[in-house]
Amino acid sequence: MFYDILVYGFIQSAALILMAFGFSLVYGVSRLPNFAHGAIYVFTGFIAWALFNTVGLPYWLSVLLSILASGGIGVLIYYVILRRVRGMEVSEVIATYAIGLVFLEGLRYAGFRGGTYTLPVASDGVSFIFDVPVDHQRVLLMILGFAMVALIWLLTKYTRMGRALKGMAQDERAAMMLGIDSDATAAVAVALGSMLAGVAALIIFPLGSLVVEEGYKVLIYAIAVCVVGGLGSWAGTVIAAFVLGYSQYMTVAYGKPHFQMVVMLLAIIATLIVRPSGFFGKQKQLEERV
Amino acid sequence: MTTETTQKRRERIDRGIKVRSESLYALNSFEEIAYLLTPRVLLIAAFVLMPLILSPWPYWGRVGLSVCILALLSISFDFLANYVGLVSLGGAFFYGVGGYMAAVLNTELGLPPVLSIPVATLLGAGFCTLALLPCLPLRGIYFAIVTLMYPLLMTRIIEAFDILGGTEGFRGIDGFSGFFTEQYGLILAMFIALFGLRRFVNMDGGLVIRAVKDNDQSVRASGISVTRTKAKAVFLASLTGCFAGAYYIHMYSNVGISSFALDLSIMPIAATIIGGAGTLVGPVLGAAILVPLSEFLRDFGSLRIVVYALVLTGFVVFRSEGLMNYMTRKYQQVERWVKI
Amino acid sequence: TNAADPIKLGAPLSTAFLYGWDAERGIKLAVEEINAAGGVDVGGEKRPFSVEVIDTRDLEPGVPVDDAIKAVEKLILQKEVDFLVGGPVRSEAALAVLDLLNKHKKVSIVTTGVLSPAYHKTIAENYDKYKYAFRISNEIVNIIVKEMMPVFEKFRADFGLERVHIMVQDVAHARKSGEVVDKFLTKAGFTVVSHDIYPTGNTDFAPGLLKSRRENADVLFIFMDMPETAILLKQWKSFKLKSLPFGFMSAAEQPDFWEASKGAAEYAVVDMINGGNAPAEITPWTMKFVNAYKKMWNKEPEGYGTSSSYMAVYALKDAIERAGTLESDKVVTALENIDLMGVYGRIRFDKKSHQVIPSTDPNEGAITGMIQWQDGKRVTFWPAAGAVGELMLPPWAKE
Amino acid sequence: MSTHHTKEPILEIRSLSKHFGGVKAVDDVSLTVNRGDVVGIIGPNGSGKTTLINCITGFLKPTKGTVSFHGKDITGKKPHKIADMGINRTFQIMRPYFSMPAYKNLVIPLSSPRAKRVGGWRGGGKHGDRDTVAVDILEELGFERDSRVPYKMAGTLPTGYLKRLELGRCLALRPELIICDEVFSGLSASEISSLVPLIEKLNGQGITMIMIEHRLAELFRVANRVMALSYGEKVTEGEPDEVINHPKVREAYLGSEEDF
């Protein structure tokens, strides 16, 4: 029982990290709200499905192409929408959310509905961790989840690009004065975030089936994890994912499972009331510094 | 490099009539009065005549009501976001609380709509304000996210504890006695909210609230409690939102957990942005565009949301100031080319 | 009125979901057949049916019931339909629409979704107000008590399966079902090893399944209408649990599911709510319907909502012809007195609650259909009257 | 130099400390301000001047020590409570209400409970016409009444006017003690010379002042006492001339140059 919770709580948290990291990179680190995140997540899954099943490409090629496509969508979203409403947060949110709706409902209109579209798993077997059976796709999920964390950490900390992202997020104009091409950087950020959403989709979808509704859920989870962790902090994102992931599992294991959502929502609200800028955010103190 | 003679600049200046009619006491011609009043009269007339015009088409009459409901929610959002600086993603919270209050008052205590609506509005607003009190120190996106969670939490609590009718809610709530009572009651309330809030934000009390948006540290330094000021503002906004909810459930005789649905939080924001943020009238205009648009598109089945979202994106991206701000500028200012 | 003036049927359905689109196809099939045969005889006048389908979106997450109400209102006020068949699909929405039916005096037959006993109870309690509403599909308490319990007994008798693990979704009808099943199983001497409620959208069922393994459960009772059920079945298969999945799982109803889940559903036992939603031999009409459906839509009937929607149109035709008019009150009376041998048995309504009268005998009432996935096919094995095959245990469960 | 100071203490700070994690921004600072004083606080950048007054005005909670006003302990009270008692401050980075006309900026403090209580503005606190009162105050501060300046959006006003607007916000509250955080910085020589008499005038009206400044020449024209901070600690306190000739101050603050 203890190991069940340990292992599967961990998997759940890793899945949350995967879902949230793209969003977190774009919004947390670059302050560009891409509320089409969930839609891109789902869309990438369907692109891969179509390339594999309809076009008949080999699976690895479909995966590669669909991830590239999600990056392309990100770039388009930046240049067509975000660039024009940059700096007007509410407009950014509504415009990207609406574009997300276009993708999701468009898919549904195109006939992609119901639970009959699936992606193949990378490997079919089952391994035992602490004597708890875990299928290989979930092992992959854990590994990739943490590879992604490491990657983003290295990227934001040690590369020129990562620093440009951080600079642009905090003060776009000051970044421009230092020679940072804000449009290009932002486009890259959105593209990267979208590709991360794509990667997450291609790992998580094979566990179940491709459904449009997942897009809305992923968005809410991503926002919650990113904000509870504190904007701009990758470590916060990771910790928030663990807090939310394990809080879900604990409720299931030790309490009544249907209080799972109540507990999780209360956890989010309580965290923010106690720590008004999330676990690692500094927003409030910074804004109130006189 | 252009030579001196060809340099031209497009200049925007206030219309003479605007400048002249700026002060109320300066009104001295019919023209100026007309200039000032026309937009307001047009708005009022449109809404007052709406039920009369629509009465042969009962369906569009209902759509008109939905416009007013969304307008109320959007006014509430606009007020909070653009006058107080609290961007709330939880419009549905106000709406749902008002709705449930009215339903309980009506079905359990037997209050008729004339009583249940105002009582639910007041009680609901009090409840919402209390519930949001601990969140008032939050800023920006953090406040937005917490408010987003409130309606979700209400839904889950009602579900998990199976209270207030559980997922099924209340049915058989009293309706209104007649077509015109229903229509004009709501239209009147909308005007009260609209003009009341517009008046309020320009009074000294309203000014303090707006100051909180501009920068709350100075307000604190002026010896005014920011939390109390924000609470007052939230109370006003929840009055508007709760009223919408209370009225709506009497229109359709039922209430359920879907009164806390995400759509009800998103639509008002969309209406506000399309109509023009920070104008209070803009949201009404936005609602008057969005609701009928959505109804026209209903026949398209699932394509409806796609088209709707595209139109929305178009508005936001290409007219991001909002219609009302754009129109005000055109109405009040002229543009011309001037040589430098 | 003009002789060729059609009788307008309004179908408020959540068309993006299985229970919406298959109902739409069922209705359209019936309308086509009836019109091809000359239409409906209304007091000596032959009039065809026409259908207006509208998307209610009520199965979508986070969408207000409002949308469903407005859709129905649009059908009534603007499209001026004569009758409603189909939805709204979600119980909550269907209940919310009752007041609207009363207000406009429109007869409605619910055919899909709506499993809650609250629906017919509400009608029975406020007959005068809600008498325009009928439900031609089955409801859960009856399904569990009269149909699932006997299957449990069969499991026990045939294979000695006694230990049950209940897993339901956190929505009203599913939770209710979980409670009812739990109560009756205990009473009948089964052991309920665990009773878990999963939130809608849950994506990992491993802890539950591991518990199943620890507790040596024989049957996994599942009641879920979310697509994530596919994950549950996939995990069940990859863990090679010996417990047999049984219950209501929307994802596993569709014929395409086998392909989609790469056979993860093999041996899953699925309740299709009404007979005829998968090939079966209940009445002579059953296979006729299945074949006609296949011919028109290139698919076997896909799941819950297909046969009942189809039957609703025939029931309406029958009632209108007997009433001789489209007047609502007269049609209500005619429907109350209907007695029609249909796709899934004899169709009669309870006079007070307007619920179709259920039975396990097709000659007595409407019967359910339970299938087991065997080698890529949905094999109806229960009730005996419609069975086309036998129940099997997974080979790894036999030791 | 002001002559109005008495020996009646109005603000007493006792061993006040404020630490941010390991950073000792203010460390064991004590100071007594008498009614009518103009106290200057100087110190290198980051020596804790702003932090000190943030602790006095309630914007930060001190780690240790107490602040009392008229003998009443006000340590850790909410900023608006302290402002309500009559301690009002300006901000180092000006914080006007950018989206309002200048005179409306003053209507906000005029609507505060304190202004209503002790107001006594022409036309009277509660029911008085606050707009007129606001323009009166601005006129006093050098916004010409008949020019368009008081009616311009605060966001488009030049720094000099904004600094005065900050002062105006304090004045509207009928303060007993005004704390100015670098009012002279960012002003040109001529603007400063017009602000100095204003400060003298306010002090003449009996308002006690604490001024943080880096513009020493101008500060010393108005201050009667100066405290020097360095690394959060008090270096010295006393008459301006003493302080400025204190070797530690010269070393840490003024650098080698004579000319300040």
Place this chain on the structure above:
Amino acid sequence: MLEARAVMVFYENMLALNNVNITCPDDGVIGVFGANSAGKSTLMYALSGIILDIQHKERMRGGERITLFGEVVHDGEDITKLKAHQRARRGLVLCPERRRLFPESSVAENLSIGGHLATRAEAKETFDFVMDLFPALKKLTRRAAGFLSGGEQQMVAIGRALMAQPKLLLLDEPLLGLAPSIQHTVVESIPHIRNEREISVIVTEQYARPVIPYVDYAYIVENGSTVMEGTREELLGNPDIKAAYFGCG
């Protein structure tokens, strides 16, 4: 060599810069002095290209219309249409007024973001240079910039601009809020920067007294127009100007 020719900037109908001509030779230290709202910052925005971004944002938002005239020439090339980051790449770096640091990042990170255009070696070398210039920063490298005191932030801002390897540094009111000793350090470093790093400087101030000894040539701006220009000696020779901008002394 940077040349601004007949630059005009309108904020809607308000003329913020009127026909301003400014030349900054290589190796020059140029002062721009003027009272508040004379248009100094606007000039700096026009030179650094930030004004284009302000214009773009305002247009998208439907806000005020900003109209620009005139041209900016850098090393013989017309850069009027170049965006701020492109100009930064040519070596035109602005150290903006009111600091504008990256508040959540540490001081070290602010500096390393500043070194976006620098090579690794350059960045390291400049970092050391900045630390020598402002020893006070040494202890602050790991602190979040947003929490620093006003003056500390100003030091970081100047250091960050240097990190961008400017050829022409635009300093907008660099002395704002600095303690006297640091003010001296900053102004004294100006010739140092010019000589050792071969950076020419344009500096604006309203309180010109500390800066004037170090500039070669200066412009006096009033209400958006240059009212006077000349070498240091010429300006100091004018009693009116001296009283208004260099303090009585």
